[in-house]
Amino acid sequence: MASASTTASSAPVFNTYIDFVTYLKDRKCSKCNTALIQSSKDVDALFQSWLNGKASVNSQIKCKKCSKATTCIACPGHTKPTVTEANGIKVSWCCSRGRLFMIWVLLCGYDQEYCTRKRREAASSSSSSRSGKSQKTSSSGTGVGYSRWSDREFRGDPFGRADAYDRMAGQRTKEAPGGKQKADAQTAERRLDRFDMMVFAVLGALCPSPGNDQNDKVPLSSFDVRPPKAVVSMLVVSRILSKAAELLRNDSLDNATQRTDLYMALITFLKRVGVHDVSKQEVIFDDRLVLPENVNLLTLSFSGAHPPPDRTKETASSLADGLRRLNIQSDMMMRGAQNARNEFKDQPGQDMLWLCREISDLSTHLKIEEWWTQVGGCGSVVGADHGIVEVSDDQMKGMYSYISEALALTQSPPGRIRRLITEITSLKTGLSSGIYVKHAMSRLDIMK
Numbered sequence: 001m002a003s004a005s006t007t008a009s010s011a012p013v014f015n016t017y018i019d020f021v022t023y024l025k026d027r028k029c030s031k032c033n034t035a036l037i038q039s040s041k042d043v044d045a046l047f048q049s050w051l052n053g054k055a056s057v058n059s060q061i062k063c064k065k066c067s068k069a070t071t072c073i074a075c076p077g078h079t080k081p082t083v084t085e086a087n088g089i090k091v092s093w094c095c096s097r098g099r100l101f102m103i104w105v106l107l108c109g110y111d112q113e114y115c116t117r118k119r120r121e122a123a124s125s126s127s128s129s130r131s132g133k134s135q136k137t138s139s140s141g142t143g144v145g146y147s148r149w150s151d152r153e154f155r156g157d158p159f160g161r162a163d164a165y166d167r168m169a170g171q172r173t174k175e176a177p178g179g180k181q182k183a184d185a186q187t188a189e190r191r192l193d194r195f196d197m198m199v200f201a202v203l204g205a206l207c208p209s210p211g212n213d214q215n216d217k218v219p220l221s222s223f224d225v226r227p228p229k230a231v232v233s234m235l236v237v238s239r240i241l242s243k244a245a246e247l248l249r250n251d252s253l254d255n256a257t258q259r260t261d262l263y264m265a266l267i268t269f270l271k272r273v274g275v276h277d278v279s280k281q282e283v284i285f286d287d288r289l290v291l292p293e294n295v296n297l298l299t300l301s302f303s304g305a306h307p308p309p310d311r312t313k314e315t316a317s318s319l320a321d322g323l324r325r326l327n328i329q330s331d332m333m334m335r336g337a338q339n340a341r342n343e344f345k346d347q348p349g350q351d352m353l354w355l356c357r358e359i360s361d362l363s364t365h366l367k368i369e370e371w372w373t374q375v376g377g378c379g380s381v382v383g384a385d386h387g388i389v390e391v392s393d394d395q396m397k398g399m400y401s402y403i404s405e406a407l408a409l410t411q412s413p414p415g416r417i418r419r420l421i422t423e424i425t426s427l428k429t430g431l432s433s434g435i436y437v438k439h440a441m442s443r444l445d446i447m448k
């Protein structure tokens, strides 16, 4: 019946995305024999239909010619699909190849969006510097458009319910007439964050699970246990890792706390790929590839190149290193909070500590400390961490000229200590080398 039925011995092995794309290009409509994937446009069209809700997030694709029915790209589709959900989006697959196909489409779609975003950012910053005009809301018109993935209102519930999806494309939030431009920019930023969050969340559901993942919602399959290496080959050239690195590089826990749901989706994703044997080394611990601006998984898939031919010689620091730095901040924040519990009683304070605990938990999970000791945490980089030093109060008293004034200040206005902890935490990883700050152990405001 189905011409594609393969025996175990002849089953293709997908070690790279090229192996997989070669297989995909051969997949044909069972009714009219038209190839289902002919160019990158077909991938883009499928991704867009996921975004606008015209198609469900699964491995089904419609034949362009006869468009009779949708079929799974890889199997006759007689198997009962596995259904799960990611942040309110239903995600399902009927076979392992279908699941790999979905990961590929998602990463290709994300890469296009990410590269468009970067081009627009570059264009708008160069045009605004040339004309001196106030900058436009650079990100409001990216390829994401108003979609189901980017327009759900932020509700402060990191794993919000599906019913929140009723706000569909085109419904803008009401903005105060004053400060409209600022509000527009913030709205645009939130929409991009939300889109990124959805991609991390769906990837977190699709990528092979290491098996001890508390986010496992469906039973493990052979795809989880023995995943094709192509998954890793897709991830390492995808821009999703650049986005992950950008988020980890954030020196402001304050900022991260305002984007908790995005960070939580990132953490869920990293817990999968960072623990699974198939991906952890290349995705988390190896230095990242730096690809030319317009090269990404989609373009590489259709130029038939693996490894990427025009990759530049440079690499960027690993995700593990980014996480290590963020964890230094989190640790410090949590220690600071222990000495100033009252300052963290309100919602933002609680949110921040919650995020810090998640970051610390992720670092433990991924064994970041162990890795750091192994790769020689004693190297040149370690000096950077000494930019900010905690010294005993007594020691500080001896070298601080305003000590009597400082000691006289016994009542601290609420919020002041938290602000200080936040600032010192940012300095911890944000200081340029050669600048040193000392602060007293119990009095963060006494600094030198």
Ligand SMILES: [Zn+2]
Binding pocket: 029, 030, 031, 032, 033, 034, 063, 064, 065, 066, 067, 068
């Ligand atoms: Zn057809």
Ligand SMILES: [Zn+2]
Binding pocket: 059, 072, 073, 074, 075, 076, 077, 093, 094, 095, 098
């Ligand atoms: Zn299938």
